[in-house]
Amino acid sequence: MLRLNKRQFLIGSAGAGIAAVLPWHANAQGRKIMVLASTVDIPNFDPHVATGYAPQWLFRNTYDALVRVVGNPPQPAPGLAKSWTQSEDGMTYTFELNENARFHDGTPVTAKDVEYSFARLLRLQQGAAWMVAGILDADSVKATGEMTVTMSLKQPFAPLLSVLPWMFVVNSKLVEANLGDDDGQSYLLANIAGSGAFQMGRARPGDLYELIRVENDWHEGGNLEGAIWKIVREAATTRLMLQRGQVHFALDMxxxxxxxxxxxxxxxxxxxxxxxxxxxxxxxxxxxLADKNLRKAISYAYNYQAMLDAAGPAQLMHGPLPTGMFGHAPELQVYRQDMDKAKEYLAQSEHKNGGFTLTMMHAAGYENQRRWCLIMLESLKALNIGLDIRPMVWPEIVSMAKSPDTMTDFYSIFQSANYADPDNTAFAGYHSSRNGQWQNPVYNNPEVDKLIEDARAEVDTAKRAELYRKFQEVIIEDAPDVFGVLESRKFAVLDTVQNYEFCPVAANTMEVWPLSLV
Amino acid sequence: MLYFILRRLVLVVPILIGLTLLLFVVARLLPGDPVGLAAGPNASAETIAQLRQEFGFDQPLPIQYWTYVTGLLQGDWGTSVFTRRPVFEDILTYLPATLELVFAALLLAVVIGIPLGLLTAVYRNGALDYATRTLALGGIAMPRFFLGLLLQLAFAAWLGWLPLSGRYPFIEMPPETITGFYTIDSLLAGDFYALRVAIAHLVLPAFAMALSPLATIMRMMRASTIEVLQQDYVMTERALGLSNRLILFKYVLKNAMTSTLTVIGLYVSWLLGGTVLVETVFDWPGLGLYASQAILTQDFMPVIGVTLVIAIIYLITMLVVDLLYGVFNPKVRYA
Known part of the structure; x- marks a missing residue:
């Protein structure tokens, strides 16, 4: 047995202490490895199952879709498809694949893989399948040549090129070889079968995901050898890591x-x-709030300026569609605080004297949402209406949104655009087929439904814009929402990052393979 | 003693059954829709229904519970709705990180707390006593996450002596997993660089967690030692001319340790259950973070699984503490 005298013990202890306290320099400098700090984990690697921005980031860098989305304003760009054509009636799209595209195992990406991937996505009905519900079915996507894919739509769908960037192509042979009894879900849960610029290195759930550049990567651009998705939950820690150069991109600021x-x-x-x-x-x-006049009274009573002041970098919404998006009509009159009009509409409502209390929820932990609720509380006082504010965790919100009976009178909600088209906001947020879902729990107006359906099927750009203008007019008149703010997306980036271009669609799921580090 | 251990182990079974039943019922009574959440914001009602069937949530509660309990006995702890991975696998992934942190914190608390408690009792009302009592008050009162942030600021951001967060530099490969404890794995691999790195990452979070138990252990040890020092037998030993060192370490320490040992045992579960804040501040990928994520998404199976693990560790710890009473006090009999 090892025996130490007192002197040896003290020297040993001091040595261990000094060893542990030596100056510390752990960072990614010197190697072309980009580190992104996010609060969000990547629980599932299956591109046809997982949702959420962290998995989407993974898919955009380890898989490819037929079409990419880039730039500001967002535009479709070639992905696996080097070119495409569209029939005049908007019912058929033909894609020519890039012959250079290779899966990580070195096999070429063929039209059969594309056909297989769409069939799997539509079979599983998870992930991004909702984007093409009613538009594509199991027989819609066919390999009509070794490198040619033909998509036959069930009805015209103008935003097709905007939704394709979220439909990723898997290596059909690899998935078939690991099919199991769940359509390969168990395999793809923790494995990558893609053709993206990176393959998976270390995956440490709850901690980090390391991507390694594929040898002989067929993508052109960027000098990164790898990328690390580092989960950092505490904002103060993220700031310190930025300060020490340990993180290149902080996403949740x-x-x-x-x-x-x-x-x-x-x-x-x-x-x-x-x-x-x-x-x-x-x-x-x-x-x-089933009473439209009361909704209008509240829309006029709300203190929008206070909301904007509390929001930080942001701009007020101008109607239901985000400013800058195709179809947005900035010239339309929207509600701004006007107490005379508020009282006028209150007098026309069935609740002209107020004297009742409404309920409002906000997502627990979102300080801005809580502040905006307090602004509603103050605004309603002028109409002699009380407000009961309730914080809720996300599962409660999802559950609450299922029916008009369980939904609170007011419901605070952020809505991200999954694709760069007004159809995304309009369909998810206002079409009655979405009732019971958190994006549109109860709003139901057949006129709005018709406008949304017509607009998504219209292939003429000018006519589409007009339909969306009409849609916005009807929504503003109906006042189902208090249109709030568009908070600016906030990132912190080290000045060593090159080639970054902001894209307002899914901004926090950026492709890192075109980026460089100096 | 064997009978004592067996009896205690048998008692664990109804406790765990009761715990699973309670957790299972309470988790299902909470408002919320974890499957709807896991299915994604745009999933259709059919997809959600299909997932609910897949996870067995469409079954009556007693059948769900029976399926879960029988699965437990076969090593199937259920599947996380959120990660879609088996809960047992997830727990095995996260548990070593948390245990390493908890043991390091406990080690710090015991190694510093017990000698300090002894010294302050012997030299009570002296400068050391006053200083450590003041520090102890601060240690007990200061929230762990706040202390963690202060430590990060001082030792990582300003002085740059220690790493800011994580278990290991994220651009380097950690030691090959054998036990999941980076310190032990690096020792087993004979990799002293990795050992140094792992210890350096462990220091700040372990200290942030250790301060409160350290202060409590020190105060408990001080109080027990003062009480023992006033016992007749200590005076007799002194009258017999035994040295102070002998009296202190051979007779007083053992008797004073009994109550402190209980506190140490209780702190194991306290530390295990309370890692979430420190794990958040230091990005320590442990069980606390996993559990908090599961709670926020109402992912029942991981919540039940983590609670069971903590309960099992707590019960084992208390059994070990009971056995250790006998080491420190031979009068204790295991009947």
Whole structure:
């Protein structure tokens, strides 16, 4: 047995202490490895199952879709498809695949893989399948040549090229070899079968995901050898990591974080408007807010300026569609605080004297949402209406949104644009087929449904814009929401990052393979 | 003693059954729709219904519980709705990180707390006593996450002596997993660089977690030692001319340890259940973070699984503590 005298013990202890306390330099400098800090985990690697922005980031960098989305304003760009054509009636699309595209195992990406991938996506009915519900079915996507894919739509769908970037192509042979009894879900849960610029390195759930550049990567651009998705849950820790150069891209920054880092050397603040909207939905199906005049009274009573002041970098929404998106009509008159009009509409309502209390929820932990609820509380006082504010965790919100009976009178909600088309916001947020879902729990107006359906099927751009203009007019008149703010997307980026271009669609799921580090 | 251990182990079974039943019922009574959430914001009602069937949530509660309990006995702890991975696999992934942190914190608390408690009792009302009592008050009162942030600021951001967060530099490969404890794995691999790195990452979060138990252990040890020092037998030993060192370490320490040992045992579960804040501040990928994520998404199976693990570890710890009473006090009989 090892025996130490007192002197040896003290020297040993001091040595261990000094060894542990030596100057510490652990960062990714010197290697072309980009580190992104996010609060969100990537629980599932299956591109036809997983949803959420962290998995989407993974898919955009390890898989390919036929079409990519780039730029500001967002535009479709070649992905696996080097070119495409569209029939005049908008019912058929033909894609020519890039002959250079290779899966990670070196096999070429063929039209059969594309056909297989769409069939699997539509079979599983998870992930991004909802985007093409009623548009594509199991027989819609066919390999009509070794490198040619033909898509026959069930009905015209103008935003098709906008939704394709979220439909990723898997290596059909690899998935078939690992099919199991669940259509390969168990395999793809933790494995990548893609053709993207990176393959999976270390995957440490709850901690980090490391992507390694594929040898002989067929994508052109960027000098990154790898990328690390590092989960950092505490904002203060993220700021310190930025300061020490351990993180190149901090994705989940709040207004106060941006303020705190404004003088930090070598850190560039990115604050860009994107298509993520915040609005306060009203229970149009049950309770006092089923009365349109009361909804209008509240829309005029709300203090929008206070909301904007509380939001940090943001702009007020101008109607239901995000500013800058195709179809948005900035010339339309929207509600702004006007107490005379508020009282006028209140007098026309069935609740002219007020004297009742409404309920409003906000997502627990979202400070801005809580502030906006308090602004509603103050605004309603002028109409002699009380407000009961309830924080809720997300599963409760999903459950609450299922029926008019369970929905609170007001419902605070952020809505991200999954694709760069007004159809995304309009269909998810206002079409009655979405009732019971958190994006549109109860609003139901057949006229709005018809406009949305017509607009998504219209292939003539000018006619589409007109339909969306009409849609916005009807929605503003109906006042189902208090249209809130478009918070600017906030990132912190080290000045060593090159080639970054902000894209307002799914901004936090950016492709990193075209980026470089200097 | 064997009979004592067996009897205690048998008692664990009804406790765990009761616990699973309670957790199972409470988890299902909470408002919310974890499957709807896991299916994604745009999933159709049919997809959600299909998933609910897949996870067995469409079955009556007693059948769900029976399926779960029988699965438990076969090593199937259910599947996480959120990660879609088996809960047992998830727990095995996260548990070593948490245990390493908890043991390191406990080690710090015991190694520093017990000698300090002894010293302050012997030299009570002296400068050391006052200083450590003040520090102890601060240690008990200061929230762990706040202390963690202060430590990060001082030792990582300003002085740069220690890493800011994580278990290991994220651009390097950690030691090959054998036990999941990076310190032990690096030792087993004979990799002293990795050992140094793992210890350096462990220091700040372990200290942030250790301060409160350290202060409690020190105060408990001090109080027990003062009480023992006033016992007649200590005076007798002194009258017999035994040295102070002998009296302190051979007779007083053992008797004073009994109550402190209980506190140490209780702190194991306290530390296990309370890692979430420190794990959040230090990005320590452990069980606390996993559990908090599961709670927020109302992912029942991981919540029940983590609670069971903590309960099992707690019960084992208390059994070990009971056995250790006998080491420190031979009068204790295991009947």
């Amino acid at each position: 709040f207004a106060e974080d941006m303020e705190a880092i404004k003088d930090m050397p070598h850190v560039v603040r990115v604050m860009e408007p994107d298509y993520r909207s915040f609005s306060i939905k009203m229970n149009t199906a049950k309770g006092p």
